Amino acid sequence: xxxxxxxxxxxxxxxxxxxxxxxxxxxxxxxxxxxxxxxxxxxxxxxxxxxxxxxxxxxxxxxxxxxxxxxxxxxxxxxxxxxxxxxxxxxxxxxxxxxxxxxxxxxxxxxxxxxxxxxxxxxxxxxxxxxxxxxxxxxxxxxxxxxxxxxxxxxxxxxxxxxxxxxxxxxxxxxxxxxxxxxxxxxxxxxxxxxxxxxxxxxxxxxxxxxxxxxxxxxxxxxxxxxxxxxxxxxxxxxxxxxxxxx
Numbered sequence: 001x002x003x004x005x006x007x008x009x010x011x012x013x014x015x016x017x018x019x020x021x022x023x024x025x026x027x028x029x030x031x032x033x034x035x036x037x038x039x040x041x042x043x044x045x046x047x048x049x050x051x052x053x054x055x056x057x058x059x060x061x062x063x064x065x066x067x068x069x070x071x072x073x074x075x076x077x078x079x080x081x082x083x084x085x086x087x088x089x090x091x092x093x094x095x096x097x098x099x100x101x102x103x104x105x106x107x108x109x110x111x112x113x114x115x116x117x118x119x120x121x122x123x124x125x126x127x128x129x130x131x132x133x134x135x136x137x138x139x140x141x142x143x144x145x146x147x148x149x150x151x152x153x154x155x156x157x158x159x160x161x162x163x164x165x166x167x168x169x170x171x172x173x174x175x176x177x178x179x180x181x182x183x184x185x186x187x188x189x190x191x192x193x194x195x196x197x198x199x200x201x202x203x204x205x206x207x208x209x210x211x212x213x214x215x216x217x218x219x220x221x222x223x224x225x226x227x228x229x230x231x232x233x234x235x236x237x238x239x240x241x242x243x244x245x246x247x
Contacts, residue, residue: 007228014224018217025213032206042066042200046181050136053102061141061174066200069176071108071135073100077128079167082120083111084154088194091116094154096123096193099167100135100176107169109160110135110176113193123193137178138197 042065050070051059059067076099083095093116099107115123147159155163164171179195 007232011224011228014220014228017220018224021213021217021220025210025217028206028210028213031204032202032210035202035204035206039200039202046138046199051139056139057102057104057106057172059174061172064139064174065141067139069135069137069139071100071102071176072133073102073108073135075099075132076101076107076167077124080124081109081163082154083158084150084152084156086114088114088116093117094120095158096120096127097155097158097163098127099169099171101169105169107164107167107171108135108174108176109158109163109171110137110178111158112178113195115193119192126192135176135178136180137176137195138181138199139174139176142173142175 045066046068048067050068051064052069053071053073056064056067056069056071079099081097083097086093086095093114095114096112097109098112100110101107112127113123142158142160144157144159145161147155147157147162149155158175160171160173160175177195177197179197182196182198
């Protein structure tokens with residue numbers, strides 16, 4: 001039986017495409033399983049007992065990431081900073097950053113919560129009325145390594161390296177989000193500043209991606225069978241009566 005070179009080349013291309021599609025689907029499954037492991041590991045950290053100052057101060061940012069902490073120190077209100085352009089629903093505002101100086105002389109940058117534009121003084125007053133010398137919340141390894149001050153003095157990102165360079169003492173390479181766990185998106189209310197943190201979740205739909213890639217592979221396989229097997233057989237059967245008539 002004579003093999004059509006064009007059909008052979010098409011078959012090779014289809015096999016290559018199938019291999020790529022199946023490989024992409026399998027990679028997404030592997031990513032999903034890996035991310036599940038990350039979720040479990042970070043939840044185990046978050047669900048553990050809060051770390052005190054003595055323990056937390058010995059850890060690097062990757063080591064303390066997603067651990068809850070209960071730190072003791074002195075709030076340095078004279079070096080209060082703010083993150084600009086932080087929106088909550090339709091309200092534009094800022095997030096207040098206050099250094100907490102630990103017993104070893106180093107400071108931790110603590111995100112003490114959100115408030116609407118124009119309410120910075122009210123937020124600071126509310127915080128100063130609370131018990132001082134303690135910060136409880138979630139420690140994070142910051143994604144941001146760079147930040148800059150805009151003309152009004154606020155900062156663009158929470159970055160310990162850049163922000164710490166303006167302070168008169170060393171700053172640890174991790175940050176703290178003060179408050180307790182919140183589910184869903186925190187909404188502005190009467191109790192300002194708005195505090196809280198969310199535990200790590202996997203927001204990437206790896207399973208849906210895998211189903212998409214595998215689905216495309218199945219569709220391509222069906223098309224290939226129709227194009228390379230079913231259609232030629234139908235053409236051959238259609239041609240047979242014509243051949244007998246001519247004979």
